Amino acid sequence: MKVRIGIGIIVFFSVIAIIGPWLNDLMGIGPWKIDYDAIAEPPGAGHLLGTTSQGTDVLAQMIAGTRNSMVVGSVAGVIGVILSVVVGVTAGFFGGKVDAVLSFVTNMFLVLPVLPLTLIVAGYVQDTGPITIALIIGLFGWAAGARTLRAQTLSLRGRDFVMAMRMIGESKPRMIFVEVLPHLAGWISAMFLHLVLAAILAEAGLAFLGVSSADTISWGTVIDQARQVALLNGMWWWFVPPGLCIALLGTATGLVNFGIDEVMNPRLRTADIKAMRKALA
Amino acid sequence: MILDVKGLNVDYITAKGAVRAVNDVSFQLRRGEILGVAGESGCGKSTLIMALIRLLRPPAAITGGQVWLHPREGEPVDIASRTDRELRRLRWRSMAVVLQSAMDALNPVARLSAQFADVLKEHGYKNTEERTAELLEMVGISPDRARSYPHEMSGGMRQRAMIALALACDPELVVMDEPTTAVDVVMQRQILAQILELRERLGFSVVFVTHDLSLLVELADRIAIMYGGRIVELGDAAEIYRAPRHPYTKGLRDSFPPLHAPVTRLNGIPGTPPDLRNLPIGCAFEPRCPRRFADCAERRPELLTVGDALAACHLHDRERTAHA
Amino acid sequence: MKQGRWRFLTKRVAFYLATSWSAITLNFLIPRLMPGDPSSVIVRQLQRQSGESVSPEAVAAIQKLFGDPRAGLLQQYWDYLVSIARLDFGLSVSRFPTPVGELLAEGLPWTLMLVGATTVVAFVLGTGLGIAAGWKPGGRLDGFLSPLSTFLTAVPYFWVALIALYVFGLVLGWFPLGGGYDPDLYGRPGFVGSVLEYMVMPATTIVFSAFGGWLLGMRNMMITTVSEDYVLLGKAKGLSAGRVMFRYAARNALLPSVTGFAMAIGGVLGGALLTEIVFSYPGIGYLLYDAVSKRDYPLMQGVFLLTTLTVLLANFVADSVYVMIDPRTREAGR
Amino acid sequence: MPEETPVLAAEDVTKHFDTGRQTVRALENVTLRLYRGRIAALVGESGSGKTTLARLLAQFYPVTSGEIRLRGEVVSGPDKDFYGEVQLVFQDPFASLNSLRKVEHNVRRALKLHGHAADDAAVHELLAKVNLTPAADFARKLPHELSGGQRQRVAIARALAVRPSVLLGDEPISMLDVSIRLDVLNLLARLREEEGLALLYITHDIASARYLSDDIYVMYAGQMVEGGPAESVIQEPKHPYTRLLLDSSPDPERAGGSSAFTATAKLGEPPSLVDPPPGCRFHPRCPFAKEQCKTSFPPRTEFADGSWTNCWLHNES
Numbered sequence A: 001m002k003v004r005i006g007i008g009i010i011v012f013f014s015v016i017a018i019i020g021p022w023l024n025d026l027m028g029i030g031p032w033k034i035d036y037d038a039i040a041e042p043p044g045a046g047h048l049l050g051t052t053s054q055g056t057d058v059l060a061q062m063i064a065g066t067r068n069s070m071v072v073g074s075v076a077g078v079i080g081v082i083l084s085v086v087v088g089v090t091a092g093f094f095g096g097k098v099d100a101v102l103s104f105v106t107n108m109f110l111v112l113p114v115l116p117l118t119l120i121v122a123g124y125v126q127d128t129g130p131i132t133i134a135l136i137i138g139l140f141g142w143a144a145g146a147r148t149l150r151a152q153t154l155s156l157r158g159r160d161f162v163m164a165m166r167m168i169g170e171s172k173p174r175m176i177f178v179e180v181l182p183h184l185a186g187w188i189s190a191m192f193l194h195l196v197l198a199a200i201l202a203e204a205g206l207a208f209l210g211v212s213s214a215d216t217i218s219w220g221t222v223i224d225q226a227r228q229v230a231l232l233n234g235m236w237w238w239f240v241p242p243g244l245c246i247a248l249l250g251t252a253t254g255l256v257n258f259g260i261d262e263v264m265n266p267r268l269r270t271a272d273i274k275a276m277r278k279a280l281a
Numbered sequence B: 001m002i003l004d005v006k007g008l009n010v011d012y013i014t015a016k017g018a019v020r021a022v023n024d025v026s027f028q029l030r031r032g033e034i035l036g037v038a039g040e041s042g043c044g045k046s047t048l049i050m051a052l053i054r055l056l057r058p059p060a061a062i063t064g065g066q067v068w069l070h071p072r073e074g075e076p077v078d079i080a081s082r083t084d085r086e087l088r089r090l091r092w093r094s095m096a097v098v099l100q101s102a103m104d105a106l107n108p109v110a111r112l113s114a115q116f117a118d119v120l121k122e123h124g125y126k127n128t129e130e131r132t133a134e135l136l137e138m139v140g141i142s143p144d145r146a147r148s149y150p151h152e153m154s155g156g157m158r159q160r161a162m163i164a165l166a167l168a169c170d171p172e173l174v175v176m177d178e179p180t181t182a183v184d185v186v187m188q189r190q191i192l193a194q195i196l197e198l199r200e201r202l203g204f205s206v207v208f209v210t211h212d213l214s215l216l217v218e219l220a221d222r223i224a225i226m227y228g229g230r231i232v233e234l235g236d237a238a239e240i241y242r243a244p245r246h247p248y249t250k251g252l253r254d255s256f257p258p259l260h261a262p263v264t265r266l267n268g269i270p271g272t273p274p275d276l277r278n279l280p281i282g283c284a285f286e287p288r289c290p291r292r293f294a295d296c297a298e299r300r301p302e303l304l305t306v307g308d309a310l311a312a313c314h315l316h317d318r319e320r321t322a323h324a
Numbered sequence C: 001m002k003q004g005r006w007r008f009l010t011k012r013v014a015f016y017l018a019t020s021w022s023a024i025t026l027n028f029l030i031p032r033l034m035p036g037d038p039s040s041v042i043v044r045q046l047q048r049q050s051g052e053s054v055s056p057e058a059v060a061a062i063q064k065l066f067g068d069p070r071a072g073l074l075q076q077y078w079d080y081l082v083s084i085a086r087l088d089f090g091l092s093v094s095r096f097p098t099p100v101g102e103l104l105a106e107g108l109p110w111t112l113m114l115v116g117a118t119t120v121v122a123f124v125l126g127t128g129l130g131i132a133a134g135w136k137p138g139g140r141l142d143g144f145l146s147p148l149s150t151f152l153t154a155v156p157y158f159w160v161a162l163i164a165l166y167v168f169g170l171v172l173g174w175f176p177l178g179g180g181y182d183p184d185l186y187g188r189p190g191f192v193g194s195v196l197e198y199m200v201m202p203a204t205t206i207v208f209s210a211f212g213g214w215l216l217g218m219r220n221m222m223i224t225t226v227s228e229d230y231v232l233l234g235k236a237k238g239l240s241a242g243r244v245m246f247r248y249a250a251r252n253a254l255l256p257s258v259t260g261f262a263m264a265i266g267g268v269l270g271g272a273l274l275t276e277i278v279f280s281y282p283g284i285g286y287l288l289y290d291a292v293s294k295r296d297y298p299l300m301q302g303v304f305l306l307t308t309l310t311v312l313l314a315n316f317v318a319d320s321v322y323v324m325i326d327p328r329t330r331e332a333g334r
Numbered sequence D: 001m002p003e004e005t006p007v008l009a010a011e012d013v014t015k016h017f018d019t020g021r022q023t024v025r026a027l028e029n030v031t032l033r034l035y036r037g038r039i040a041a042l043v044g045e046s047g048s049g050k051t052t053l054a055r056l057l058a059q060f061y062p063v064t065s066g067e068i069r070l071r072g073e074v075v076s077g078p079d080k081d082f083y084g085e086v087q088l089v090f091q092d093p094f095a096s097l098n099s100l101r102k103v104e105h106n107v108r109r110a111l112k113l114h115g116h117a118a119d120d121a122a123v124h125e126l127l128a129k130v131n132l133t134p135a136a137d138f139a140r141k142l143p144h145e146l147s148g149g150q151r152q153r154v155a156i157a158r159a160l161a162v163r164p165s166v167l168l169g170d171e172p173i174s175m176l177d178v179s180i181r182l183d184v185l186n187l188l189a190r191l192r193e194e195e196g197l198a199l200l201y202i203t204h205d206i207a208s209a210r211y212l213s214d215d216i217y218v219m220y221a222g223q224m225v226e227g228g229p230a231e232s233v234i235q236e237p238k239h240p241y242t243r244l245l246l247d248s249s250p251d252p253e254r255a256g257g258s259s260a261f262t263a264t265a266k267l268g269e270p271p272s273l274v275d276p277p278p279g280c281r282f283h284p285r286c287p288f289a290k291e292q293c294k295t296s297f298p299p300r301t302e303f304a305d306g307s308w309t310n311c312w313l314h315n316e317s
Helices: A002-027 A058-094 A096-111 A114-124 A130-140 A143-157 A160-167 A172-208 A219-233 A236-264 A271-280 B045-052 B084-088 B112-122 B128-138 B143-147 B155-166 B185-202 B213-219 B237-242 B247-253 B294-298 B315-323 C002-033 C038-050 C056-066 C073-085 C100-135 C140-154 C157-171 C191-226 C229-236 C241-259 C261-278 C284-293 C297-325 D050-057 D080-085 D103-113 D120-129 D135-139 D148-161 D178-195 D206-212 D230-235 D240-248 D291-295
Strands: B003-014 B017-029 B034-038 B060-069 B095-098 B173-177 B205-210 B222-227 B230-236 B304-306 B309-311 D008-018 D023-034 D039-043 D065-070 D086-089 D166-170 D198-203 D215-220 D223-229 D300-302 D308-310
Touching (some): A002 A058, A058 A130, A058 A172, A096 A143, A096 C002, A096 C297, A114 C002, A114 C261, A130 A172, A143 A172, A160 D086, A172 A219, A172 C157, A219 A236, A219 C157, A236 C140, A236 C157, A271 B003, A271 B060, B017 B230, B034 B045, B095 C229, B112 B128, B112 B143, B128 B143, B155 B185, B222 B237, B222 B247, B230 B237, B230 B247, C002 C073, C002 C297, C038 C056, C056 C297, C100 C241, C100 C261, C140 C191, C157 C191, C191 C261, C229 C241, C241 C261, C241 C297, C261 C297, C284 C297, D023 D050, D023 D198, D039 D050, D039 D178, D050 D086, D050 D198, D080 D086, D120 D135, D178 D198, D178 D206, D223 D230
Parallel strands (some): B034 B205, B095 B173, D039 D198, D039 D215, D166 D198
Antiparallel strands (some): B003 B017, B003 B060, B222 B230, B230 B309, B304 B309, D008 D023, D008 D065, D215 D223, D223 D308
């Protein structure tokens, strides 16, 4: 049930991200379109979520922002997952010196605070569009995942079935891809969702600090602009929706991860315990 | 008599439904007696003894029957119906437990001394250090090991410490869940010898669960054989070994190659243990039984007196009717 | 036994020293990895931004930070290391000619106070509630706290801060809108009280956003630990439920939480810096905002180094705590 | 003992594990030879080195000194040809099969990698050989749908698929339910008959060693202390440790009531292999230990019934 709600929310935002521009056209609104008759207007019939101090439609901005936030999240997620799989699985599977070096690098990235590091790099890079931001976040956010995957791979590698397959002469690539990686599917998907959320949060944080490009709209940039004007003028409808969207998407990934955790660690399944209490009551 | 179990049922209750792991089990345990419980994995033997001391983990729960404990002092208590709070008074003073792996059962972050001290204090002992030393010496561990953490001891030592811990408050009943499975044969023998000796000295009763029937024959006074959640045979240990009444007991006995007697070809028990979610209508052992006949698939045999023992097998219906 | 602990800690110290060195080196390399000569790029950027020419002193400050481009890279690196060793982080461009070190020294106590206090409170609160939720999984408390925490961990810190500022600062007017203390009381009797008053909102929002993560982690570990044999034995011994819950279950379930500190502290710190900005709190976060918006690179890099070293130190503290509470401290480390 | 060349042999093998600060002396100068069509049992407690010896024979790691010989040739390292001849069956059938792969995957890969026909018929034939019938049904099952005994059969079928001449069984039945252990032992005995395999059966259960094997070897703390035809080792143990092992094993036949366990002699525990006792490593626990035992490991004494032991008690002359 939890998992279904989570997946539902994720699918909803993904669909909005894909069809956003058409949806805006369909409703006759646009993120840059200025309605001079409705400046700083609270939610109402004309503008469902109200307008900004410049007279742009908040709903249209949210819809347009969904795409960029989701792009940052998924690009960073993909990059982070690839890096953590490559580093973690390689370190865990081959062990020895390879492991020593990779683990050191992983542990280092793990303790370096990501936000200031991202900020420094983003500060120097001239282009601060969503893809660049996503690249930087992905590049610095893989360490926790790599650490988990290394530990899991290490334990898998020591299992008898891997030894047994080695004894019948299975090749290393097949061993990694056919015998070991499928066991990590749960971890990898949990990690991906985690990274997506972390990236969206990080992007919003960067935008909040002013590191974003002027011609893109994301949930983060909406909050950033709203902060400067909306707060003092009591325009809650401007800064509440973007944060709520981030929180909703984040909750959704959390809910899905609950489900993944329960599959991987059956002790966490609470449904059975509830059923028992009910039966005995 | 220390324990009187009447019609005990234990279910595993999950979102998909309930599975009965212990089914209508009744027996009595005498003071100072060692009762062995043997059977294959999944037969319900471990669940049974954990139910006896109300230590079941969710989703297992007692769903029927009574477990009457007759303490030295005071009225008999039905353990199955008391609240956890009420049971606390009885725990460790009247009933203690030894688990299969001491490595898992001892708190990894506490010294041995602390794990003795907390239970001793809880039950009103004053000189906890002295008592701990005495207990450790009883199982052949030097008292200065009390300062050790579990991971600093050998497997055999941990297991003996676990037994010493179980005896800390001079219990009347000790249930033991495969306490020697994790140690080597030589250590197993030392531990079993110690259990027998301490039982002589201290007079506690034991319910001892194991999959190793050959070991029980030497250790236990009586043996209960479980299959598919039920007791299928219960009798004197030597008797069970010499003349098993139930074909399952016989199969189990013949699963152990002899140590000194001439070797003959043995076959164990073909087939697999029953699926508790889907038990046969008749005798649960029927599909694997070498001596099954028509009745076995249709009616479930009751656990009835056969000679000096109890057995649940239709083979003895015939004897009984023939005698009658 | 004791030896094992010392060996473990020595290894960790070596690791943190190596990591600090890497962070310092990274700080040196990043600007130099950018295309072109970093100082002139930055000067040009500053000019474009402010629309007026950059003062020669500022140019000199920037050049000092990025080294004389004519000198070899190794020479630059050496000069850089020497100045870091003297705690010389260069001069701020936006508040020229204040040394970066001075600015950081002003901001650090505020941030340490805010982040230190909130981290401790969030950890204790989250872990405590996690113990309670995990003790009875699927129970009423768990059914309420787990979804709530899932939501809270997903909410951006600064957004919570904005809402708090709007509701409690603007609408209700309960708390001051920003700053670290009442400037009128500076150096006068009510100063400490005003510091506390100004801290309430930022601290509360940080705790509010951070404790959910600890709660979920602890809950899951607690559930896993509760089904261990030693917890069952605690119950079998007839000990009180509270004793079993704390001495047997929670005591063991806590270990991974301490290890997980490394991953969490960086995030909490990042969130706290953003929260400072919302409340115009005079700490490192506000400096960082200034640095970013005014392209004050020396200050930015100073903040990066300082936060990194602080996080490493916090991690070392966590490691030391771990060594004290886990007698098995593994030799391999993590 | 036959005079032919052993199929697989460990000759004077020593194995020390270096863990950085400590050296674990797991195996000292051990010799073990496996012959075609014969079953040798290796008996000992945990820490005796029996699993280490099996893993050296299977080339999981290199020897510290001595050599592993395959048909008389020194083996230099694990390669495909070696594993075409030597296979090992693990103790835990829950761990030795990939839980995400069907039964047929295991067997089919083994067949394919060693250049044998890997069609359904070949897979089913192998499964039938280990009594997994109907083979077509079992081939499509996942490990969690099988009982422990059935899984162990799959593991054996996978090992047989490469058509090995040596099968090393590392406690292959100790994790199985009592009632099906004999089934697996009987299967191993049949494979020896039908395929002429050389078999090593590692166990801590000396009664099952006697049931299955032709020869029994006894190890203690990394040293080989006794060996010979199964019956002579069981009925007339020469080494005090073998006697201790036999006396400790449960034996219902011995039962004169519960008297069997009443001797509470403090029998001690096996020594640490980091700092093992000098000489015969059993001497601290041996009731017959002499000065000699504490200083040097005894040479081998051979007996007329084909058995031998390394014990100073039998080396008076």
